[in-house]
Amino acid sequence: MSRSVKDNRTVYIISGPTAVGKSLIAYYLAKRIGGEIVNCDSVQLYRFMDIGSAKPSEKEMKAVRHHLYSIVDPSENMTVAAYRRLALEAIDDILARGKTPIVCGGTGLYLNSILYDMDFGATAADDGDRRKELEDLAEERGGDYMHQYLQAIDPDAASRIHPNNTRKVVRAIEAYEYGRGIRDLSECPMNPDYDFRFYALNMERKWLYDRINRRVSRLVSDGLVDEVNDLIEKGYNKELPSMKAIGYKEVIGFLDGDYDLFDAKELIMKNTRHYAKRQITWLKRYDFVNWIDINKGETVGEIVDRIIESEDSGQI
RNA sequence: GGCGACAUAGCCAAGUGGUAAGGCAAAGGUCUGCAAAACCUCUAUCCCCGGUUCAAAUCCGGGUGUCGCCU
Numbered sequence: 001m002s003r004s005v006k007d008n009r010t011v012y013i014i015s016g017p018t019a020v021g022k023s024l025i026a027y028y029l030a031k032r033i034g035g036e037i038v039n040c041d042s043v044q045l046y047r048f049m050d051i052g053s054a055k056p057s058e059k060e061m062k063a064v065r066h067h068l069y070s071i072v073d074p075s076e077n078m079t080v081a082a083y084r085r086l087a088l089e090a091i092d093d094i095l096a097r098g099k100t101p102i103v104c105g106g107t108g109l110y111l112n113s114i115l116y117d118m119d120f121g122a123t124a125a126d127d128g129d130r131r132k133e134l135e136d137l138a139e140e141r142g143g144d145y146m147h148q149y150l151q152a153i154d155p156d157a158a159s160r161i162h163p164n165n166t167r168k169v170v171r172a173i174e175a176y177e178y179g180r181g182i183r184d185l186s187e188c189p190m191n192p193d194y195d196f197r198f199y200a201l202n203m204e205r206k207w208l209y210d211r212i213n214r215r216v217s218r219l220v221s222d223g224l225v226d227e228v229n230d231l232i233e234k235g236y237n238k239e240l241p242s243m244k245a246i247g248y249k250e251v252i253g254f255l256d257g258d259y260d261l262f263d264a265k266e267l268i269m270k271n272t273r274h275y276a277k278r279q280i281t282w283l284k285r286y287d288f289v290n291w292i293d294i295n296k297g298e299t300v301g302e303i304v305d306r307i308i309e310s311e312d313s314g315q316i
Numbered sequence: 317g318g319c320g321a322c323a324u325a326g327c328c329a330a331g332u333g334g335u336a337a338g339g340c341a342a343a344g345g346u347c348u349g350c351a352a353a354a355c356c357u358c359u360a361u362c363c364c365c366g367g368u369u370c371a372a373a374u375c376c377g378g379g380u381g382u383c384g385c386c387u
Contacts, residue, residue, distance in 0.1 A: 042352065078350075080348070083349090106352085107351065109353095113348080162346080164355060167353080184348085185348065188348075244352080244353070270340095270341080272352080273342095274352095277344090278345095281345060282351095285346095285347090
């Protein structure tokens with residue numbers, strides 16, 4: 001079944017390391033092409049976590065429709081499968097209304113779930129009891145033991161997972177017991193439902209790190225500590241995945257008296273830099289991504305121009 | 317000016333005769349249900365010159381530098 005020429009299925013993806021300016025560029029792109037933004041950031045998904053995750057401003061949210069921001073409670077355990085469902089729903093909704101979806105964010109795994117036709121139905125969902133059991137077993141017998149066990153039941157998965165990576169070993173065992181073990185992404189086809197225009201923003205490393213450092217200082221002066229305090233008072237504890245986000249875990253450490261605010265800031269900066277590096281590494285694996293190297297002094301308008309003008313080469 | 321201590325990677329630091337631990341940072345990487353997570357790889361010839369020795373970062377002499385104390 002071929003789609004008609006008129007049937008527009010274009011989906012923009014604006015990704016890149018944290019603090020390059022994804023949100024702003026996606027916003028201006030949306031204004032230019034009549035688009036709506038779909039969040040692809042694992043932390044901006046959470047409610048009450050606005051400052052630390054650097055969500056777009058109220059004003060921007062009002063001027064352009066933003067989807068999947070502040071939609072989950074911090075006590076919830078998000079998963080890729082759930083994200084995929086929500087994201088695809090939002091994208092289809094936008095397309096149905098004749099608008100252009102602009103996926104914006106830097107959570108690589110979530111990006112994968114949109115880009116590829118991943119079938120999460122075939123592997124075990126997050127089964128709390130069994131997972132706890134396996135985690136306890138790992139605690140007791142050690143990571144190597146678990147890896148050997150995985151080696152015995154699913155040697156293919158075992159060969160791809162480092163023995164020290166207990167978290168992943170446990171997940172692989174879980175998935176195997178459910179039926180179909182963890183697959184390699186290379187076995188997964190691209191999502192055929194959309195015409196992706198995939199852009200990764202980047203800039204000189206030194207400059208990016210500078211921006212990160214400045215951003216962290218700003219988040220703190222904008223009230224990050226109060227935000228974290230409120231979360232704690234609401235009853236969200238530091239064991240929750242949401243509270244392990246960068247900016248939050250470090251402030252919690254400060255509130256617990258583990259170190260002073262200056263050290264907390266330094267820690268946040270360092271962890272954010274590490275994160276940005278991992279994001280860049282992740283994006284490098286896509287050979288179909290269009291890298292947009294931002295030059296110093298370039299305006300947002302000029303960057304958006306470059307994205308729009310790359311129409312021809314932009315398609316995957 | 318005198319006395320003493322120290323001098324090992326970008327930073328912290330072990331090693332006191334047999335040919336450079338470790339940590340942090342930086343850099344690179346992995347990735348199908350916690351992903352702002354979890355995990356992996358990786359960086360030196362030991363301040364300079366001379367001596368002793370089969371062998372010196374390690375011992376001796378000189379130089380330079382840093383720190384501390386004293387006058």
